Amino acid sequence: MSQGYAIELYFDPALENQVLKAWNVLARRQISTHLIEIESRPHITLYSSSFAEPTKLESIVKNFASKQEPLSLSLSAIGGLPNDNNVLFLAPTPSLSLLQFHSQLYDALKKEGIEITEDYRPDSWIPYCAVAQDVPKARIGEAFCVLRDLKLPLQGFAHHLSETYITPEIGIVGTIQLWRLLGPGFDSKDVTLSVKELKIQIQKSQLPNHPAGVISLI
Incomplete structure (x- = not known):
């Protein structure tokens, strides 16, 4: 598969x-x-394809993000995907606002002729935030026990949309652009953030054994 x-x-x-x-x-x-090694970030994937044109996606997502406000999220359940990657995840409560957000993005992509696979269509999309990948089968039970100790729900907001490029060999490679969700009346200069322009805060004190620390947007 290509990039x-x-x-x-x-x-x-x-x-x-x-x-x-x-x-x-x-x-x-x-x-x-695995997720730490590829320098991923906690996220929910709204769309993924190996056939998309990045410049076309950028235009669509930038326009879409400018009309959206921060989205309330509640990660309230744990689960796993029935595939060879042995992915474990935290699932958000499927609130009306989250489902509408995804449906509106789907409509925006479809309107511009973007091909959307079944996994990311509104009637079959499963929102989740991966917390582990390539878990040995013999340790899946132990991993679930670790996740059960979390004080769910984890509550917060989605503040940014990202266009990310990936490769099948190692997964996520890097973020191309980030867009703040600001809602109507935004200042256009505040919407698009080049990764090089981000202020990165490494918070190793909170995660002592996380080699990359925590990347926070200030």
């Missing part, structure tokens, strides 16, 4: 840190380190 692109929903720093703590515990127990 692909995804549209992802990123969390506010407080919610992101709570999810990263789960990543860190699983890594310290040597259950799963």
Whole structure:
């Protein structure tokens, strides 16, 4: 498979840190380190395809983000995907606002002729935030026990949309653009953020064994 692109929903720093703590515990127990190794960030994937045109996606997502406000999220359940990657996740409560957000993005993509696979269509999309990948089958039960110790629900907001490029060999490679969700009346200069322009705060004190720390948007 060739390089692909995804549209992802990123969390506010407080919610992101709570999810990263789960990543860190699983890594310290040597259950799963994959998401840390590829320098991923906690997110919910709204769309992914290996056939998308990045410049076309950028225009669509920038316009869409300018009309959206921060989205309330409640990560309230744990689960796993029935595939070879042994992915474990935290699932958000499927609130009307979250489902409408995804449906509106779907409509915006479809209107511009973007091909959307069945997994990301509103009637079959499963929203989730991955917390572990490539978990050994013999340790899946242990991983669930770790996640059960989380004080769910984890509550916060989705503050940014991201256009991310991926490769099938190693997964997420990097973020192309980030857009703040500001709602009507936004200042256009505040919407698009180049990754190089982000102020990065490494908070190793909160995650002592997370090699990359926590990346927070200030």
